[in-house]
Amino acid sequence: MKKEQVELFESDNQWMAIFKMVGPALIAILVMLIYNMADMVFVGQTGETAQVAAISVVSPVFNIIMSVAMLISGGGTVLISKDLGAKDMEHAKIVSSLCIWAASILGILVGGLIILFRHPLLLLLGATPDIEKYALQYMVILAMGAPLLLLANMLGQVLRAEGAVTDGLIGNLIGTVINIILDPIFILGMNMGVVGAAVATVIGNIFAVVYYGFYMKRRAVVLNAKIQYAIKRPIYIFSVMALGVPNSLSTLLSGLANSFANQLLAKYGSDSIAANTAAGRVNLIIVMVLMGICMGAQPLIAYNYGAGNYIRLAAVIKRLLILNLLGGAVMSGAVIILRTEIIGLFLKDEAVAATAESILSILMISSPFLGLFYLGTNFLQATGKAMEATIVSTMQKGILLIPSLFIFEYIYKFMGIRLAYVVADFGSVIIAVILLIIEWKKTVEANQKRRVDYEYCA
Template sequence: MKEQTNPLGTERVGRLIIQFSIPAIIGMVINALYNVVDRIYIGNAPGLGQNGLAGITIGFPIMIVLIAIGLLFGVGGATLFSIRLGEKKPQEAEEAMGNAFSLLLISGILFMVLGQVFLSKVLLLFGASATVLPYSMEYMRIIFMGAVFQITSLGMNNFMRADGQPKLAMITMFMGAGVNIVLDPVFIYLLDMGMAGAALATILSQFISMVWILAYFFGKRSRHKIHLKNMRLHWKTASRLTALGLPSFFIQLANSFLNVVLNVRLTAFGGDVAVSGMGIVNSIQTILLMPITGLVQGTQPIISFNYGAKKMYRVWQAQKLAILTATVIVLIGWIVTRVAPELLVSLFNRDPELMTFSSFALKAWFTCLPVIGFQIVAANFFQATGKTKIAIFLTLTRQILLLLPAIFIFSNVWGLEGILYAAPFSDAVSALLTATLYVFAIKKLTKEQPALDHLEY
């Protein structure tokens, strides 16, 4: 399809958001199931239980770093890809995709090697106790072996969506998560492989996803293809796409660092039970917020393309609909955590002590969940339009500048409860700051093309 007739610039914005975001939302929720399903199976497995849950929780920050690298080059590359298509520069768009693919492969291989060398030292640094360390090592050693599969499949999935195939991108994630869900009980229970079985199921499913995506971009179905000539790294292209991906990278990296600090503080104030409980909270948080990530991924090519094409009224339409949708999603999640926290926790483990702590932690941690949808979508607006410095600042404010100091200060004053209530404090303040900067940005947008409110969706 020629860039002049690209539906991103002509189709109704509301229809585009449905077309692109629903598959992305479903896909991200399914992708989140990789880790969540592992925790459910391990938490209920004889001989693993709480220690197995704690083992995965200790290794979870490393899993987040893998996601961060995939998004760094995937989201950054897809953003540059969409902007170049909007500017009617298809060759430069394909160069962005080729460079991103090379960076994904290189970083995945590098991560795999470093992980094998420094695994035990990293896990101890991340708060693993002597009891939990063997469980965590058994799981993460295999996860590191498949690092290149996860990074490449996650990163290139963004290009599949930007290439006009949101449903195919969703099917790709469906395929990988489906394989993981099927293989988990086979490896963990039937073959009695324990932690190693859960990890092996995960990397095999990610390998299948990667092969499926690469078959698309090297095959005949794709509008834009991966060419070997475009895989040769060019400094200008590689640096630009990396810069565009930094907000997504930093939000995940900050999340990883946050989880490390959490694990260390939880171990100090609540022991392994608190670590296991927070692992359950993190799993539920992943399921609740992944729809927002999917919504953001679905709207990103719409916003980036129309921003590049100078169709600011369409950018504004996409933003309004995305914020409304995100708010509805988080409100539903917030209500569920208020009404049935015990039911959610019981999916992972039914130990009375763990149930009591996790149910309380769930309600405390999600106190200000309703404002998070707006904060994430509004921050992404700056990333999708190339304003990376503001996007990075907003990202770091929520999880680094506010939440981390709050965890230390609140825990010293109120102990374990202080750790849990640091999250709503950070959520509320960061949402207020984001709203302030967002209002100024939208006012500037309306000055460039006035009367935006009167346009149809």
């Protein structure tokens, strides 16, 4: 590793190190949000709520693709960072090569399965007759581009493991700028609607993958696609996937929960789905920023854990706690104040927009505290506690949320669907904080024991 990369992980001021890691990651997250919302904004300009709703109906499919990417990138980032902390360059090269080959193969498989089962999948996702045509077009094009979407997302994350946060950001920016330029041309100029949105997304990811390939060829420390590394220890891919399960499962369950939510919303009409989609996209801004803070700092946590530098690790965790709580409170307050103007970007129908504002107000109850959930999950992942991290992720989007959707919809009807998200959020935050405290105490005790053993042997 270069001197400045080593200093970033080992000796830079803790706040400075966090901002160096988190800053580009946050910009990448915001870029990705703009990238995702560009589709909604430009499709919304067509004035057809059915097309807006189609994007929501297909979002679980997009989540499936992203969950596979996170299955590889989540574990790969942690293992590569820990290997670099332990100065094991050979193992890091093997892991990085495995990640790239696994992402490519899984992208082809996932895309093929989505296309093969497209009709039953849309039925499961709750597509109403007026939405089905648009949803099918959007979904098939995304599925065809699945290998590229998967590779672009995975590579952007794994680059952070070797400290190349700026290059990860540049790749994201390239893909997003291309997408935003093409969106109005395809969606409005060529009157392609959701088809244009999907095509622009795939083309943007092609450009991102090309840039990451250029980085690997010229500047990578350990990141590579050499098959000779992958075939040395192919079994390591299971270690990668085990650590990637928490983020992957969270994304997958989120898509499953959204499909159940859409099925419940279908009885209230496509306007209700559109209102729910708009409010959910705004809330996603806060969720993704808080997630980005924790994911951006995850290599810093993993590196210092792998190096046994627990004093620096503790300082990083404390500062991330402050950053998450403060950031969550400020963003939630801003959204409440500006909710009318923000929702107006997505919806032109005043009645539908008013419904979306009501939904958004409910979501803001739990949003300020979600950073604690992501901090807990990322700490557990970074320290190799795959099982505990998986439990936390399963709680938020699965065990707590899915039953709550049906229970609260039965009691409170339409608004009960979003109340279910708030209840699940608070429950998962509590569980994540408890597990974080337990595992941190274990880490401190293990460190103290090692120090006593070392002093005794000396």
